[in-house]
Amino acid sequence: MPPLMRIGHHLLKNRLVVAPMAGVTDRPFRQLCKKLGAGMAVSEMVTSNSLLYGSAKTARRANHEGEVDPISVQIAGADPAMMAEAARHNVDRGAQIIDINMGCPAKKVCNVMAGSALLQDEALVGRILDAVVAAVPEVPVTLKIRTGWDREHRNALNILKIAENAGVQALAMHGRTRACGYTGDAEYDTIRAVKAAARIPIIANGDITTPEKAPFVFEYTGADAVMIGRAAQGRPWIFREIEHFLNTGEHLPQPEVTEIHAVLLEHIHDLYAFYGDVTGVRVARKHISWYTRGLIGSSAFRHTMNQLDSVGEQLAMVNDYFSQAARADHRLRYETSSDAPTEFRSASSHKNQTTQDLPPASQLAA
Numbered sequence: 001m002p003p004l005m006r007i008g009h010h011l012l013k014n015r016l017v018v019a020p021m022a023g024v025t026d027r028p029f030r031q032l033c034k035k036l037g038a039g040m041a042v043s044e045m046v047t048s049n050s051l052l053y054g055s056a057k058t059a060r061r062a063n064h065e066g067e068v069d070p071i072s073v074q075i076a077g078a079d080p081a082m083m084a085e086a087a088r089h090n091v092d093r094g095a096q097i098i099d100i101n102m103g104c105p106a107k108k109v110c111n112v113m114a115g116s117a118l119l120q121d122e123a124l125v126g127r128i129l130d131a132v133v134a135a136v137p138e139v140p141v142t143l144k145i146r147t148g149w150d151r152e153h154r155n156a157l158n159i160l161k162i163a164e165n166a167g168v169q170a171l172a173m174h175g176r177t178r179a180c181g182y183t184g185d186a187e188y189d190t191i192r193a194v195k196a197a198a199r200i201p202i203i204a205n206g207d208i209t210t211p212e213k214a215p216f217v218f219e220y221t222g223a224d225a226v227m228i229g230r231a232a233q234g235r236p237w238i239f240r241e242i243e244h245f246l247n248t249g250e251h252l253p254q255p256e257v258t259e260i261h262a263v264l265l266e267h268i269h270d271l272y273a274f275y276g277d278v279t280g281v282r283v284a285r286k287h288i289s290w291y292t293r294g295l296i297g298s299s300a301f302r303h304t305m306n307q308l309d310s311v312g313e314q315l316a317m318v319n320d321y322f323s324q325a326a327r328a329d330h331r332l333r334y335e336t337s338s339d340a341p342t343e344f345r346s347a348s349s350h351k352n353q354t355t356q357d358l359p360p361a362s363q364l365a366a
């Protein structure tokens with residue numbers, strides 16, 4: 001693993017970052033990823049519309065009780081004054097880093113010229129970054145972008161310079177343009193070019209799905225850190241797997257069933273406590289499905305589990321499934337070797353997983 005990395009005055013414990021994912025990187029998930037090896041985790045995006053500060057969803061997204069440092073909160077919007085106010089609001093509620101979303105291709109966000117649509121208007125990018133940096137002088141501001149608007153307009157290098165001039169302290173880049181959505185493989189050439197020109201730390205993102213892919217991306221791009229999104233869904237321990245591989249060149253064995261059973265139970269209890277039982281059970285279904293994807297006998301389990309509505313039934317079914325799995329083998333076992341996460345999540349097969357598992361395009365971010 002390359003030397004440690006700083007964002008402002010925060011020294012990260014390693015160079016592995018959890019990508020912001022709306023509907024996924026809530027406080028329980030961020031906590032778990034940090035516990036299982038991530039050096040930093042960025043929150044789901046929080047709106048800059050102060051009219052929504054009172055909504056339960058926005059208030060929950062600003063709740064960082066007990067969260068391990070550094071607490072990075074992502075804000076989204078297109079109005080410099082509103083973004084400045086949102087940054088202030090979140091810092092007053094515990095944010096230690098403010099991350100700005102300019103990487104989101106979701107229609108809902110782009111129609112109001114936020115997210116990756118902003119990359120088209122470099123002057124506005126500058127005004128937003130200046131306003132946010134000035135509003136929260138005591139915390140570092142970071143920026144997340146795609147490589148550009150579309151393949152003909154890869155303006156990441158211009159955005160880098162605007163960001164550096166504004167005082168942004170790190171730049172995360174998803175190796176796709178806005179027009180690319182999630183299609184094709186992430187490209188790392190633009191990230192490499194940006195890193196070569198950068199004075200601030202660069203965080204490389206996109207399709208890092210296996211322990212082997214992380215050193216490849218570090219070497220190819222020269223990035224200071226890597227950011228992992230979809231591959232951490234249902235596999236929060238991927239961070240320790242990657243860290244071990246970076247340090248030793250060797251793979252950790254698949255985790256023990258009893259360990260993952262305990263990790264999942266802790267995760268879903270946290271979800272019940274965070275969201276309340278009714279929403280908690282619904283949010284937990286998605287995570288339980290991800291944890292068990294590809295495991296032996298898991299599709300029948302998921303089918304039934306997805307229909308259960310109560311905490312008691314959900315817990316009983318999870319306990320049953322993992323107790324049976326532990327009797328069959330002491331380590332996680334996948335249906336076929338091609339289902340095992342290392343291959344399952346490799347760059348080439350990832351596209352299939354992506355279309356299957358992602359929410360509809362309208363809900364997708366960055």
Ligand SMILES: Cc1cc2nc3c(=O)[nH]c(=O)nc-3n(C[C@H](O)[C@H](O)[C@H](O)COP(=O)(O)O)c2cc1C
Binds near residue numbers: 022045207227230366
């Ligand atoms: C369900 C989902 C929600 C996302 N939400 C956000 C978000 O709120 N803000 C953001 O900047 N990126 C968001 N992203 C994009 C990710 O941060 C990341 O850039 C993208 O998934 C590529 O990384 P990966 O290949 O490791 O998944 C989201 C991605 C997914 C799959």
